[in-house]
Amino acid sequence: MAKSFRGGVHPDDRKRYTAAKPIEVAPLPQKVIIPTRQHLGAPCAPVVKVGDLVKKGQVIAEAQAFVASPIHASTSGKVVEIAEYPHPVFGSCQAVVIESDGQDEWAPGLPLSRDWQSLDVKELKEIIRQAGLVGMGGATFPTHVKMSPPPEKPIDSFILNGAECEPYLTADHRVMLEQTSRIVTGMKIAMKVLGVNKGYVGIEENKPDAIEMMRKACVGSNIEVVPLKTKYPQGAEKTLIKVILDREVPSGGLPMDVGAVVQNVGTVVAIADAVEKGIPLIERVATVTGGAIAEPKNLLLRIGMTFAQAVALCGGFKDQPVKVIMGGPMMGMAQRTLDVPVIKGTSGILALSASDVNVGPERPCIRCGRCVNACPMGLVPSMLSVLGERGAFAVAKEEYSLLDCVECGSCVYVCPAKRNIVHYIKLSKAQNAAAAAAQKK
Amino acid sequence: MSAEVKLDVGTLTVSASPHIRCDESIAKIMWSVNMALAPAAIFSVYRFGLPALSTMVICIVAAVATEYFIQKWQNKPITVNDGSAFLTGLLLAMNIPATLPWYMPTFGAVAAIAIAKHTMGGLGYNIFNPALVGRAILLASWPVAMTTWPEMASKIDGVTSATPLGILKLQGYEKLVAIFGDKVEMYKALFIGSRSGSMGETSALLLILGGIFLIYRGYINWQIPVFMIGTVGVLTAAAGHDPIMHMMSGGLILGAFYMATDMVTIPITVKGQIVFAVGAGALTVLIRLLGGYPEGVCYAILLMNCVTPLIDLWIKPAKFGARR
Numbered sequence: 001m002a003k004s005f006r007g008g009v010h011p012d013d014r015k016r017y018t019a020a021k022p023i024e025v026a027p028l029p030q031k032v033i034i035p036t037r038q039h040l041g042a043p044c045a046p047v048v049k050v051g052d053l054v055k056k057g058q059v060i061a062e063a064q065a066f067v068a069s070p071i072h073a074s075t076s077g078k079v080v081e082i083a084e085y086p087h088p089v090f091g092s093c094q095a096v097v098i099e100s101d102g103q104d105e106w107a108p109g110l111p112l113s114r115d116w117q118s119l120d121v122k123e124l125k126e127i128i129r130q131a132g133l134v135g136m137g138g139a140t141f142p143t144h145v146k147m148s149p150p151p152e153k154p155i156d157s158f159i160l161n162g163a164e165c166e167p168y169l170t171a172d173h174r175v176m177l178e179q180t181s182r183i184v185t186g187m188k189i190a191m192k193v194l195g196v197n198k199g200y201v202g203i204e205e206n207k208p209d210a211i212e213m214m215r216k217a218c219v220g221s222n223i224e225v226v227p228l229k230t231k232y233p234q235g236a237e238k239t240l241i242k243v244i245l246d247r248e249v250p251s252g253g254l255p256m257d258v259g260a261v262v263q264n265v266g267t268v269v270a271i272a273d274a275v276e277k278g279i280p281l282i283e284r285v286a287t288v289t290g291g292a293i294a295e296p297k298n299l300l301l302r303i304g305m306t307f308a309q310a311v312a313l314c315g316g317f318k319d320q321p322v323k324v325i326m327g328g329p330m331m332g333m334a335q336r337t338l339d340v341p342v343i344k345g346t347s348g349i350l351a352l353s354a355s356d357v358n359v360g361p362e363r364p365c366i367r368c369g370r371c372v373n374a375c376p377m378g379l380v381p382s383m384l385s386v387l388g389e390r391g392a393f394a395v396a397k398e399e400y401s402l403l404d405c406v407e408c409g410s411c412v413y414v415c416p417a418k419r420n421i422v423h424y425i426k427l428s429k430a431q432n433a434a435a436a437a438a439q440k441k
Numbered sequence: 442m443s444a445e446v447k448l449d450v451g452t453l454t455v456s457a458s459p460h461i462r463c464d465e466s467i468a469k470i471m472w473s474v475n476m477a478l479a480p481a482a483i484f485s486v487y488r489f490g491l492p493a494l495s496t497m498v499i500c501i502v503a504a505v506a507t508e509y510f511i512q513k514w515q516n517k518p519i520t521v522n523d524g525s526a527f528l529t530g531l532l533l534a535m536n537i538p539a540t541l542p543w544y545m546p547t548f549g550a551v552a553a554i555a556i557a558k559h560t561m562g563g564l565g566y567n568i569f570n571p572a573l574v575g576r577a578i579l580l581a582s583w584p585v586a587m588t589t590w591p592e593m594a595s596k597i598d599g600v601t602s603a604t605p606l607g608i609l610k611l612q613g614y615e616k617l618v619a620i621f622g623d624k625v626e627m628y629k630a631l632f633i634g635s636r637s638g639s640m641g642e643t644s645a646l647l648l649i650l651g652g653i654f655l656i657y658r659g660y661i662n663w664q665i666p667v668f669m670i671g672t673v674g675v676l677t678a679a680a681g682h683d684p685i686m687h688m689m690s691g692g693l694i695l696g697a698f699y700m701a702t703d704m705v706t707i708p709i710t711v712k713g714q715i716v717f718a719v720g721a722g723a724l725t726v727l728i729r730l731l732g733g734y735p736e737g738v739c740y741a742i743l744l745m746n747c748v749t750p751l752i753d754l755w756i757k758p759a760k761f762g763a764r765r
Contacts, residue, residue: 006761011461167461238761251762323454330459337453350460358462359454361518364565366467368660368704369711378760380753382709401760409459416465417565423457 004229005239007376009410011167011232011330013206017289017296018170023178025300026313030100032074032304033085033341034060035093039134040141041067046096052079055107057280060096063129069142069344070132073098074282074302076105088307088326088340089140089333095341098304111277116189124193124275131274132281132344136266137161137235138327140345143267147193149256156259158196159244160187160268162203162210163228163235166328169348171285172265174298176203176210179269180217186268187223189275194261199223200244206230232330233408237262239376251404266347281344288314292321292351301342307349308338321351329356330409360418371411371421377404381411381421388424393431402428467564470660471524477651478531478699484647485539485640489591493539493640496546497531503550504530511559525564529553532572535641535695536739537579540591545583549575569746570703573739580739590637604638605631606691610735614683624683631689641695652698661702664711665718669697672722680730693725696738706746713749713756721745 037043044061048054054073061071077100087093116124129144149155160183164172176183187199201218203211205227215225226244228234238249240262247258255262263271266284273279282303289296294315301310307324311317325332326340327347342349371381379401387396396402402425411421486493508526512519521527530550537546553575561567580587590604605627608617621627630636634644641648655661670688678684687693697718701707707717721741728737 009463011463242761248762251760253762321453323456323460325458325460329461332458332460334455334458334460335453336455352460357454357460358464359456360466363467363520364563366470366565366705367707367709368470369709370465372709372758373711375758376761378758378763380709380757383753400757404760404762407458412459413462414465415462416467416470418462418466420457422459426457 004231005234005242005376006378007374007410008231008233008239009374009413010230011413013230014167015170015173015206017168018287018298019173021170021174021296021298023171023174023285023298023300026302026305026310028075028100028102028104029302029305029309031080032098032100032302033095033306034071034074034098034304035085035087035095035341035343036061036071037087037090037093038071038140038303038343038345039069040139041065041069043094044068044071046082046094048079048096050079050082053077053101054079054098055105057107057110057282060098067142067145069134069144070130070280071096072132072280072282073107074304075100076103077101086337086340088335088343088346109278111279114276114278116185116192116275119275121193121195124189127275127278128193128271131270131279133267133270133274134281134344135264136270136284136344136347137264138331138345138347140343143263143271146261146263147190149194149261153256154259155194155196155256155261156198157245157261158187158191158194158199159240159260159262160199160201161235161237161240161262161264162201162207162214163240164207164265165204165230165232165234166330166332166348167232168289168350169287169328171287171298171347173207173210175265175269175285176207177213180213182269182272183214183265184217184221184223185276186270186272188221189271190261190263190268196261197222201225202228202234202240202244204228204230204234232410232413233376233406236376236406236408238406251401284342284344284346286310286342286346287348289348290321290325290350291353291356292317292319294318301346303342303344305342306338307335307340307342310342310349311338311351317351319353322354323350323352323357325350325352330413331407362419363417365417365419368416370414370416374410374414376408376410377401377406379405381405381425384428385419385421385424388428393428394435396425396428397432402432405429467525468523471528473658473660474655474699475524475528475531477654478535478641480651481641481644481647481695482531482535484634484644485535488634488643489539489640492591495543496537496539496541496640497534499543499546500534500550501527501530503547504533504554507551507554508559511555512563517563520564523564526554529558529571529575532641532699533575535699536572536576536639536692537587538590539640540589541583541586545579545586548582549579552578565705567705568749569743570700570706573700573743576739577743604642604691604735605636605686606729606735609686609690617686628685628689631686639692639695642692645689645694648694648698655698655702661698662711662714664715665702665707666697668715668718669701669722669725670694672719673725676723676726677730680726682730687726687729691729691736692738696721696742700738700742701745706749708749708752708756710753710756710758713752716752716756717745717749720748
């Protein structure tokens with residue numbers, strides 16, 4: 001019996017385009033555009049200058065704060081430019097542009113071979129930090145920060161998020177099938193770092209082959225594979241912890257408050273690569289798909305390759321896209337250009353055609369209550385949208401728990417009035433933050 | 442890099458997530474409710490004849506036309522094809538006698554749309570159910586006409602101008618049963634629709650079937666009709682009345698399935714809706730048994746519409762993370 005949570009929606013998952021397609025390694029691009037900010041937190045400072053020759057895996061931008069993650073060259077070549085470039089999350093951002101020398105040569109000493117069992121927790125954490133690991137599900141929170149909970153928050157459970165509940169995306173699914181043992185190794189390392197004895201792998205039931213493979217790989221370990229009901233947002237940290245551990249992360253709290261750490265499939269593979277081989281995060285698996293893509297694929301992409309190049313590897317467009325999205329269709333970010341680079345958090349590149357998106361003119365809320373039933377956080381999204389529309393941002397925060405919204409988009413998905421509820425919520429959050437900042441001054 | 446990527450930059454839509462939506466729409470919901478009402482509406486035309494049909498057409502045309510002209514006048518998008526004004530017209534028709542002179546249903550429909558709906562801001566903003574406001578205004582304006590019921594080929598021979606609840610109020614329960622013959626005959630007549638009353642008060646069976654269709658489609662909750670009708674049954678039984686007769690009489694079935702479920706004017710949470718339904722049921726019984734009117738569903742629902750905002754303030758969903 002698969003476990004579930006209250007609320008959520010059942011969008012058509014549209015994974016059939018790519019679910020059976022093995023991961024293909026993308027060819028080396030001639031040029032990579034590597035932003036100095038690919039994580040939540042402070043931007044990094046470049047440590048190379050124009051004209052420098054760099055090798056693959058070499059640090060090119062160093063983290064200056066604890067909540068930040070260093071950036072590495074994703075191929076060997078020459079730094080030709082350091083300038084503002086379009087960025088898929090921040091609009092634009094400083095980027096180091098490297099022209100490939102075609103050699104794709106590793107930095108000295110890479111890749112190496114290390115036995116992770118012989119390393120202590122402190123060393124492991126430092127390796128994870130230096131390798132530039134971030135949450136690869138899309139949130140891009142620096143992994144070393146997540147792996148360093150304060151001592152007053154004891155962690156007893158490590159959860160691997162293999163839910164992949166976003167429609168269209170199949171990257172994690174393919175990684176679970178093709179790199180099963182790497183995942184288990186990565187999990188074991190993460191569990192050692194956290195001092196945790198019990199690990200869980202949550203996978204939605206629509207990936208029975210992945211459940212099977214992961215189960216086999218976990219036999220004899222203290223890692224349990226938990227099949228989850230296919231339902232969005234099953235892979236949101238809070239709902240995942242609720243379903244697997246039956247613990248509710250308190251309002252305003254973090255998973256560590258209930259003794260859990262959740263990591264994405266790609267992230268634990270990156271942990272294994274960093275610890276055992278010394279390889280930093282310079283490439284990732286992403287699903288390139290959507291109704292407008294000629295030949296959808298799962299691709300192993302270099303960080304810094306542009307979306308346009310990735311789309312070209314999939315035969316280009318067969319249909320004019322109306323939306324290009326980084327990530328999944330429920331929480332991904334709409335792009336205004338294909339010239340943005342692939343970053344550490346690029347789990348998917350979606351090009352949606354008009355028939356995929358179904359946007360209607362926004363109408364008044366008819367209070368049908370579908371959003372209330374769909375909200376996994378137990379909020380009243382209809383009120384949040386009306387209050388945001390009216391400009392009553394403070395009321396939304398104080399009376400209707402605005403800040404508890406995880407922006408999963410379930411409410412918008414079900415809304416018959418086609419209201420842009422998450423838009424109003426983001427607006428209200430921003431306005432409240434601005435008001436709070438103004439008050440501090 | 443073989444294939445060429447051609448894209449007209451500037452044609453991409455940039456908006457907040459999510460980027461896909463289900464295919465529900467306001468129009469789909471409203472037309473489904475109209476469809477659910479259709480069997481009972483057709484049956485009332487069969488029962489009451491052509492006057493019923495013309496009253497229905499007048500109500501619908503007046504409601505839709507009023508909405509059209511108001512939106513045109515206010516330079517708002519014209520949304521008459523979403524089915525909501527059509528529904529108000531149809532519901533109003535179901536709530537009045539079939540034989541009113543043409544200007545009365547016209548007045549009721551115009552008032553329902555113009556006053557109850559558009560002075561409040563239009564669809565979604567109205568506090569009261571427009572059709573019920575239309576009915577209340579008609580009852581206040583022409584009380585005699587509104588309580589004169591048309592004759593129909595019914596079993597209520599000779600008592601054509603009183604509804605079962607009217608007979609109960611004025612002549613008592615024994616008389617009511619006597620008119621139908623016996624209790625079982627009375628229940629049967631009420632259930633199938635062989636009785637006097639408003640157009641939509643006739644066939645409990647067809648109204649319930651339409652309601653089940655709406656519950657199946659997920660457009661209304663089963664809790665609302667069950668709790669409202671159940672409350673009426675329990676309270677009338679407690680007061681020593683015949684609960685089955687009460688549950689099937691008057692506008693209760695119509696009100697419980699089609700008006701107490703009007704999403705715009707009722708609480709948004711299921712818990713709140715149960716409070717609403719119980720309140721509406723209790724008020725119905727109070728008015729029927731203690732008030733001056735034989736029937737109370739219309740006012741009961743309108744009164745509960747008043748407290749909907751309060752119920753929504755008191756009853757919010759259980760927030761995730763509120764408990765550990």
